[in-house]
Amino acid sequence: MKPEIYLLPRSDFGWFCLGICNSAFFLKLGCQIPGFHSFLLLIFLSLFFLYSLLPQMATHRNDNRIYLCLISSLLFLLIANLQVSPSPRTINPSFRSYLESQIKKSPLSKFESRIVMGLVTGSTKEIPGSFKEMAKESGILHLFAASGLHLGIFIGSLQFIGNLCFTKNKWISLILSLGLGFIYLAALDFPVSFLRAYLFVFLSLTASLFYRKIGPADLLVISSACVAFFLFYDFLSIGFLLSFGAVFGIFFIKPCFDFCFLPKSKSFLKENLHLTLACSLCSFPVLVYYFRSFSFGGIGINFLLVPLAGILLPTLYLSLFLQSLVPTFLVESISSWIWVPASFELSLFLKLFSWISFHARGYQTWATVPTGLCLVSIFLIFCFTFYPKLKMKHIPILKFSLYLLPCLFFVLSYFFPREKIPGLETKSGKRNLSLRLEDHLYVFGKCDSKKILEPSPGSPPPKKISFESETCLQGILSQMSKYQITDVYWHGSKQELDWISHFQLPIKPVRTEILGASMNPGFSILRFDGNPKEVDQFLKQTKLVNQSQKDPNWKGVLLLDFPPWKKKEAKEWIQYQKLLGISTAWKMILVEDSFEIPLRHHLQYPDLL
Numbered sequence: 001m002k003p004e005i006y007l008l009p010r011s012d013f014g015w016f017c018l019g020i021c022n023s024a025f026f027l028k029l030g031c032q033i034p035g036f037h038s039f040l041l042l043i044f045l046s047l048f049f050l051y052s053l054l055p056q057m058a059t060h061r062n063d064n065r066i067y068l069c070l071i072s073s074l075l076f077l078l079i080a081n082l083q084v085s086p087s088p089r090t091i092n093p094s095f096r097s098y099l100e101s102q103i104k105k106s107p108l109s110k111f112e113s114r115i116v117m118g119l120v121t122g123s124t125k126e127i128p129g130s131f132k133e134m135a136k137e138s139g140i141l142h143l144f145a146a147s148g149l150h151l152g153i154f155i156g157s158l159q160f161i162g163n164l165c166f167t168k169n170k171w172i173s174l175i176l177s178l179g180l181g182f183i184y185l186a187a188l189d190f191p192v193s194f195l196r197a198y199l200f201v202f203l204s205l206t207a208s209l210f211y212r213k214i215g216p217a218d219l220l221v222i223s224s225a226c227v228a229f230f231l232f233y234d235f236l237s238i239g240f241l242l243s244f245g246a247v248f249g250i251f252f253i254k255p256c257f258d259f260c261f262l263p264k265s266k267s268f269l270k271e272n273l274h275l276t277l278a279c280s281l282c283s284f285p286v287l288v289y290y291f292r293s294f295s296f297g298g299i300g301i302n303f304l305l306v307p308l309a310g311i312l313l314p315t316l317y318l319s320l321f322l323q324s325l326v327p328t329f330l331v332e333s334i335s336s337w338i339w340v341p342a343s344f345e346l347s348l349f350l351k352l353f354s355w356i357s358f359h360a361r362g363y364q365t366w367a368t369v370p371t372g373l374c375l376v377s378i379f380l381i382f383c384f385t386f387y388p389k390l391k392m393k394h395i396p397i398l399k400f401s402l403y404l405l406p407c408l409f410f411v412l413s414y415f416f417p418r419e420k421i422p423g424l425e426t427k428s429g430k431r432n433l434s435l436r437l438e439d440h441l442y443v444f445g446k447c448d449s450k451k452i453l454e455p456s457p458g459s460p461p462p463k464k465i466s467f468e469s470e471t472c473l474q475g476i477l478s479q480m481s482k483y484q485i486t487d488v489y490w491h492g493s494k495q496e497l498d499w500i501s502h503f504q505l506p507i508k509p510v511r512t513e514i515l516g517a518s519m520n521p522g523f524s525i526l527r528f529d530g531n532p533k534e535v536d537q538f539l540k541q542t543k544l545v546n547q548s549q550k551d552p553n554w555k556g557v558l559l560l561d562f563p564p565w566k567k568k569e570a571k572e573w574i575q576y577q578k579l580l581g582i583s584t585a586w587k588m589i590l591v592e593d594s595f596e597i598p599l600r601h602h603l604q605y606p607d608l609l
């Protein structure tokens with residue numbers, strides 16, 4: 001396969017769409033600036049008149065493609081709906097109920113049923129949380145998100161069956177596959193990567209119907225323009241960048257890999273490897289910049305599992321379709337036979353994924369965005385994109401050296417030094433607060449969300465957890481199973497600790513010690529949420545902690561985490577500290593966005609800086 005050398009659209013309509021993409025790009029960058037829309041409109045209008053005058057003065061002809069680009073830019077700014085607010089996408093209820101009813105009739109286990117729902121609907125909400133986390137760290141979460149892979153496999157399967165049925169009238173199979181593909185797209189509420197894939201398939205198949213060929217640059221530009229015009233909010237979103245970045249790698253980076261290494265070979269292994277490398281390289285800067293993480297083992301996992309998913313998905317579609325045709329009185333006797341191929345392939349997929357992800361995830365996170373790695377990856381993408389333009393591209397040494405660069409980059413990125421994690425980390429929510437002191441996590445208050453328990457990007461999981469509310473129990477048990485944490489302490493009430501004693505849970509109840517009282521020999525940190533019913537108990541706790549300390553340099557910190565409507569009352573606590581009977585050894589700090597700074601400053605502990 002020869003490298004693609006046309007980086008700009010070839011068709012007039014492609015240039016028209018390029019203008020839409022240009023204006024949408026600039027508008028997206030400056031959408032927060034007041035009056036930027038009018039300013040951008042004035043700029044493009046000035047460029048239009050300027051381009052109309054300059055060629056006549058210089059005795060050169062106007063290029064109609066530039067005219068189309070400028071006109072479409074103006075039309076986009078004048079006509080497109082740019083005020084559309086984001087709305088959560090939901091799967092069509094009828095489609096969901098159909099899938100649930102068919103899966104319930106199948107012999108699949110509950111866990112396998114949720115995996116099938118996730119694969120077919122492309123929704124990560126359908127799969128279990130622990131499996132979702134493992135899939136994310138293994139780099140294959142895109143298999144359970146509505147991506148172009150699903151729609152490509154779905155329409156490809158329909159085309160294969162349609163071409164067998166309509167050998168002389170292939171246009172019938174084309175219309176049927178596009179129609180059913182659009183229904184599938186609408187059932188999932190038009191996710192951006194699904195929409196991109198459908199536009200690709202629609203344009204390619206329609207062009208082939210008229211014996212025309214559409215270039216990769218035209219496909220990218222036209223589909224991007226459609227997203228910008230009809231779904232402006234999704235334009236340049238994370239899903240948009242990942243989806244279009246991966247396809248850009250397939251169109252422009254993969255042919256360079258094929259050209260540099262064994263150009264005459266067309267083996268499946270080489271094609272799949274280069275496809276995976278190209279997609280990984282183009283998605284690397286987006287993942288690292290937005291999520292500060294990347295699954296290096298995911299390159300190999302995708303190499304193995306994506307082809308298997310390409311076999312599993314058509315089998316699932318076929319099983320669901322065949323079971324829906326079976327009469328109700330025959331479902332119990334025939335359903336198990338229908339699902340034999342799908343069950344076998346699914347079990348093979350899950351076992352292979354479980355084994356590989358356990359041994360070779362290669363998941364790395366960074367505390368801050370590694371700007372250097374992002375820039376290097378973008379530089380490599382530019383190198384491969386413009387490589388076909390070089391006159392010396394046929395030199396063997398240059399080809400081999402360029403081919404090794406991505407491999408070397410991924411190896412060095414895996415061992416790229418990460419910043420040292422600070423000794424003190426804090427997270428605050430509506431009714432909770434967590435303090436991470438080195439390898440010990442302290443969870444104050446109730447756990448409304450599991451995010452309060454998750455380690456920050458770039459941080460290793462804690463080795464110890466201390467908490468006080470029963471609402472945190474489920475999330476903490478999940479963390480214990482996920483990270484093999486053995487030292488967990490529950491500072492609960494007497495009733496809660498008596499209740500837990502009836503169960504064999506790997507949690508150590510602490511009956512006498514107050515949470516945060518002995519964080520460190522040099523200081524204690526207590527939290528109070530302003531509950532008037534617990535004022536007396538809280539004041540007694542401060543006195544007990546104060547009396548139990550023997551270190552003369554000991555310091556106490558009271559974190560006043562009052563609800564927003566009680567902020568004035570929290571300040572009154574600081575003002576009347578002595579009247580409340582709280583020793584001056586305690587420092588009161590309001591829990592706000594920047595409370596970590598005065599907390600560090602007050603403690604003045606070297607390990608916390």
